[in-house]
Amino acid sequence: MLKIKHLSKVFNGKHLKVLDDISFQVGPSEIVIVTGPSGCGKTTLLRIISGNITHFEGAINTSFSKTGFVFQEDRLLEWKTVFENVCLVAQDGNKERAMELLREVGLGGFESYHPKDLSGGMRQRCAIARALFYGSDILLLDEPFRSLDHKLRQEMLKLVNEIKTEEKTAVLFVTHDIDEALKLADKIIVLTKRPARVAGEFTISTDTKRRNLDSCTFQKLKEKIISLLEE
Numbered sequence: 710m711l712k713i714k715h716l717s718k719v720f721n722g723k724h725l726k727v728l729d730d731i732s733f734q735v736g737p738s739e740i741v742i743v744t745g746p747s748g749c750g751k752t753t754l755l756r757i758i759s760g761n762i763t764h765f766e767g768a769i770n771t772s773f774s775k776t777g778f779v780f781q782e783d784r785l786l787e788w789k790t791v792f793e794n795v796c797l798v799a800q801d802g803n804k805e806r807a808m809e810l811l812r813e814v815g816l817g818g819f820e821s822y823h824p825k826d827l828s829g830g831m832r833q834r835c836a837i838a839r840a841l842f843y844g845s846d847i848l849l850l851d852e853p854f855r856s857l858d859h860k861l862r863q864e865m866l867k868l869v870n871e872i873k874t875e876e877k878t879a880v881l882f883v884t885h886d887i888d889e890a891l892k893l894a895d896k897i898i899v900l901t902k903r904p905a906r907v908a909g910e911f912t913i914s915t916d917t918k919r920r921n922l923d924s925c926t927f928q929k930l931k932e933k934i935i936s937l938l939e940e
């Protein structure tokens with residue numbers, strides 16, 4: 710369980726308040742999606758949770774032992790191949806599994822390429838394979854599918870869902886795409902504009918395979934989230 714309690718963050722010697730008293734939880738094998746207006750503080754929130762930002766108010770309590778993350782920038786090592794980039798995070802890991810993950814993210818056949826020879830979307834998928842190979846019990850994803858086309862996005866969403874159900878990995882996912890959130894989330898956290906507060910928290914119990922986004926229930930939920938984002 711990850712518990713975020715009364716989290717606040719101010720940048721620039723107290724001039725820029727970014728997060729204001731944020732509290733929510735991520736349970737084991739749960740997909741929690743955070744959405745909110747541009748610049749409200751979503752990346753800052755993930756950076757605090759991942760330990761990249763250490764000065765903040767409030768508390769982060771976690772019982773997860775391994776945290777994997779994919780940020781907006783892919784942070785691949787340019788001098789390593791795709792396969793080496795993935796294997797680097799778990800050097801004793803099963804190399805067959807690394808190959809399998811690369812195939813699952815659509816990079817089968819590109820194992821010996823270097824990052825500079827990949828497109829932006831391929832680089833991002835390599836970063837996702839690397840995070841999955843790390844074998845974390847919670848995965849932090851910051852708009853990881855932004856540069857992918859529609860078909861690839863759908864495939865990656867399916868993969869995240871499989872990782873959750875098969876590997877029991879919890880996922881904390883930032884996206885601007887409300888349909889993506891409605892398709893995948895067990896819980897959606899909507900943040901206000903900066904300084905971000907929790908404007909709404911919505912639990913979706915319908916199994917992801919049985920969700921109909923055109924149904925009245927999902928349309929109403931979507932309208933509610935949009936209205937909160939527009940406030």
Ligand SMILES: Nc1ncnc2c1ncn2[C@@H]1O[C@H](COP(=O)(O)OP(=O)(O)OP(=O)(O)O)[C@@H](O)[C@H]1O
Nearest residue numbers: 720721725727745746747748749750751752753754
């Ligand atoms: N290290 C930093 N120092 C000072 N200000 C920062 C720092 N990091 C982020 N900020 C500011 O904090 C605010 C929130 O930024 P953040 O990247 O967390 O927003 P976001 O919600 O992820 O945005 P987007 O949806 O556009 O990706 C912005 O005004 C940004 O300029």
